[in-house]
Amino acid sequence: MRKTAPDPVAVLRGHRASVTDICFHPFLPFLFSGQGRDGTVKIWDFSDAGLSRIPLLKIETNTYHFCKLSTVKTPSALSKEGKVSEVGQMSAGEVSDFEKEVFVDAPCSERCEENMHHEGLQYVALSGENSSMVEIWDLKSAERFVQFPSNIPSNSSSVRNNGRGMCMALQLFLPSESQGFLNVLAGYEDGSMLWWDVRNPGVPMTSVKFHSEPVLSVCIDDSCNGGISGAADDKIVMYSLQPSSGACVVKKEISLERPGISGTAIRPDGKIAATAGWDHRIRIYNYHKGNALAILKYHHATCNAVTYSSDSKLMASASEDTTVALWELYPPRV
Template sequence: MALATSRRPAPDPVAVLRAHRAAVNVLAFHTPSGALLSGDADGELKIWDLVKHRPVFSSRVHTPSAGVLGIGVSSALNNKIISQGRDGTVKCWQLTESSLSRQPILSVKSESYHFCKLAVARRCTTNDESHEDTRGAAGQILMAIAGNDTSKVEIWDITSGQRVQLLSPKDSSVGMCMSLHMIFQSGEGDQCTVVAGYEDGSMLMWDTRHPAAPLLQSKQHKEPVLSLVLDGPGLGGISGSADGQLTLFSFNSTEKVYTPKKKFEGQAGIGDIALRGDDKIFATSGWDHRVSIYDYRRRKPLAFLKYHKEIVNGVAFSEDKKWLASGSKDSTVALWSLYPPSEGTSKSVE
């Protein structure tokens, strides 16, 4: 379905999933099982059958006071998933036959109450490659979270359950870490690039081989950076802030240069950003109740999806590129079909 705001109206959701009794905070597609995962403000995590459009499993994985803030999935985790509460608790669960293990197989507890979703490292990709290998050269599955000191970033090896690094800004004036993304650099062994968005609008980048100080620091936003994502090759990405500003950027880690490419000004905060696996389109979740769709390569808006009646907290694309899911404070999850691969080439996004 080619979407163009000037030529045709935006589509309605293909399906609306209704089972949550609280705000839906976060979404993730679990590729091995073909299921959708959703987490809400009461601490409930649901596993959805995308054929029957109904939950096949539900469990309170975090306390109602903490809620589910983040969900981590990756090909290296396979049938394990990670849940994160706002109280700093991170748990790793075994997923078997559309249900979770009764107890977490790993728990990480920090003493900080924060708003930063975890990030599981993935490997750089080019063109239409899938993110098949998300382990480091030493077999590590790495996760980044905001630390006990919320201006710092902790790197954990999920396999061993050990913290392996602590990344600190040059000074604490940047405030709390609000958003994270983490990527293994191709051909660089266990080198990871970690990008963090901060409360004062700054973006910081580290090369984990040299963790003592950030590689880059740039302030492109006036308000807290609530969401960010890097593209497949790990050479650029998108950041969104509380005042609705969306920034598309590139960076050169060798030359230590950050370059903003395009900025979109808005009136409502951007809570989440999802970039589809082929790096052609991305979606943002807005405090204005809308899901906004953009052409990543041409850096232009394509459509604004209007269904939710409250703030949209999370968005996620399926790895097969067929589905976009959005989750809202109105307790619903909407499924959308946008430029599915079966439609072939669309001039709007190629």
């Protein structure tokens, strides 16, 4: 007998328009949703009483497009004691007891300021004013830290990144073999993905083209040694990352009956992955083997994003139908 796909455990209906992105807090029971297209990046101070109407920090990036920003993905095996330096070198990993104490016990403004130095929270990657470029911004100084490629003027809107078109998807991360220097995996309009390292911003470490249409989502697992990508074409690609050689290699391609994947996510324990599709469906896969596990059919419009909580117990999906759904699927073994 075929099993029926599960329903969400909760549905959040606080939005009046399409929910374009969602993200769980690293360890507190908070879910952030929504994304503006006003050319700014904002940091919000929050408390038990609710959200302020005024952001703690506002950065005018002058970028107006559909590419979502990315904070730093750090491998769980790294040291917990490193801090971010002025040149983007750091050593970070899972949340330490110190970080929990700072986040949970300190006033909100102190928590935000102090923890910008941990886990790469000081930096964020986004598509630049010239939409073919990638930029990393320092949230503490509200200044651009580096751009890729570095040899293209930021105000040259006519310049295209060797015909690759706009940057459509990003993942900022810290490979364990990078000596603590930030890396970015970027997906472009022509279906290609480029791997950038801040130590050589003029030339990418590698360039691959796994998709025939614009890459709309890239996600890297918690080991920072592999990931999954989705695009406007009819396939999902699982790949491995080899920092020592700079290689990005296909592990498995999954064909889709209906094209269009807007969002991808890998559960922190690395066991399952999820995709958010144009066909209103959330699809769940075994991340190691690539076989399909479930198709979730709650949303009635394009699914824009999917994400997992840090304890791997909850998954959230966001849609153009203005809702955010919470799911409990394949609970991790304690």
